[in-house]
Amino acid sequence: MSPSAYTSSITAILSSSLLLPSVLMIACLLFLYLAYRLALRAFSSSASAAAATAPARKLPLPPGSMGWPYIGETFQLYSNSNPNIFFALKQKRYGSIFKTHILGCPCVMVSSPEAARLVLVTRAHLFKPTFPASKECMLGPQAIFFQQGEYHARLRRLVLRAFMPDGIRGFVPNIESVALCALRSWDGRMVNTFQEMKTYALNVALLSIFGKDEISYMEELKQCYYTLEKGYNSMPINLPGTLFHKAMKARKQLGQIVAKIISSRREKKVGDAGGLLRSFMEAKEALTEEQISDNIIGVIFAARDTTASVLTWIVKFLGENPAVLQAVTEEQEEIMNSKVVDEEEKSLSWADTKRMPMTSRVIQETMRVASILSFTFREAVQDVELEGYLIPKGWKVMPLFRNIHHSPDNFPNPEKFDPSRFEVSPKPNTFMPFGNGSHSCPGNELAKLEMLVLLHHLTTKYRWSVSGLQSGIQFGPFALPLNGLPMTFSRKI
């Protein structure tokens, strides 16, 4: 969603570029091309002088082509409307590290586990998170994705405290009620699977943020969030009437709602609702209200479409692989049967969700095949050497998760959906659906938990069929089955 700045939004930057009127593009292109030719002539002498003083510059740039000035290879990237085709072609042609140029930024794309480890983990201090300013002001400039150093570490501790197992295990029964309520509402009618999963993921995210007993303001908050979301992929023009303008207004309102919730909590001094807000409010070194609301909005954004996309893919893959669905259903039925006491089904517990190895492998394999966050973005803070090549200061660096997940070196027969491959743990830095290093996903335990809980009830109580559906992928900005996977779920008995 997609974050260094959150990955998703990165993809969103790219998709928003498509909205640029082509006229503007062409004008820009001509103008910039001319300017570029002039600049090239004017600066060619000074550039070679600079090269002599910086030893790192003796290293070659990675192979690859930069395309046209300014727009670079943006069109090639989008020409198939599937960015992954572009990545795969480039990798085939140039290898696991290559340069390109998209949306005005020179960038280096990397797709070996070693290079990804270097950028995200071992030399992460040389690569800072990066986002376009418009995305930053929409999500909140103080949100965790954009930070580095001490403030980032402090925020991250607070977020992890709320989302690590000890913070979320108490929510299992609540997540279960949200899941059951969602499933009941789908029963027997045609639904858009992705839309329904988004509603589920939003409700779980709000529960994990505001805790168990917050009910006031939730409808208002959701409405504001929907408005904000609509502006997210729009052109960043802040004039009355534009989606962007409405989104910025909605963001302000969201901040006010969060402030109201905070002050009512301070007054009531209520105890143990749990959740991220409590973790923020109990920070030793107090956060400002703005810091809190930027991060709450950011977490909703990071949690929602990501989890919903993965769940949608799981429904699809299970539908297409009856033997796998059968195995998952048997695993879940066994747990269900063990929960029935005096003909009543007891709530799931955290421990139950740890007895779902088959279902967990289906989640892993789905995240590998679908790789909904195809890549993330960083920016080199100085000239950096990578595998014998120079990455100049200021260039973007993109670890291509999807290429890593689809390389036959890491996963034999990579296009095949085969959960059994996860019976053996993948090698380090070959499977990174949640990223790695200091910006890796702090919500991964919650994401897995909410997927397991939903799948428990979905497989034991409902049937669905994907046969005869159109297959295909769309990007919005996450990879998603075509049209959000329209589907009918019906109760088994």
Ligand code: HEM
């Ligand atoms: C299956 C669902 C999810 C996937 C695939 C996913 C994936 C990721 C990835 C790959 C990153 C790292 C991006 C980078 O390094 O640039 C990330 C960061 C993040 N995710 Fe998730 N995520 C998911 C669900 C969630 C949930 C449920 C939450 C919150 C409850 C969450 C909160 C965050 C936050 C706050 C960050 C930024 C961390 C930082 O910058 O320090 N995510 N996510």
Ligand SMILES: *[C@@H]1O[C@H](CO)[C@@H](O)[C@H](O)[C@H]1NC(C)=O
């Ligand atoms: C993250 O990187 C570390 C260090 O290379 C590695 O030990 C770990 O397995 C990596 N995590 C993943 C999910 O690959």
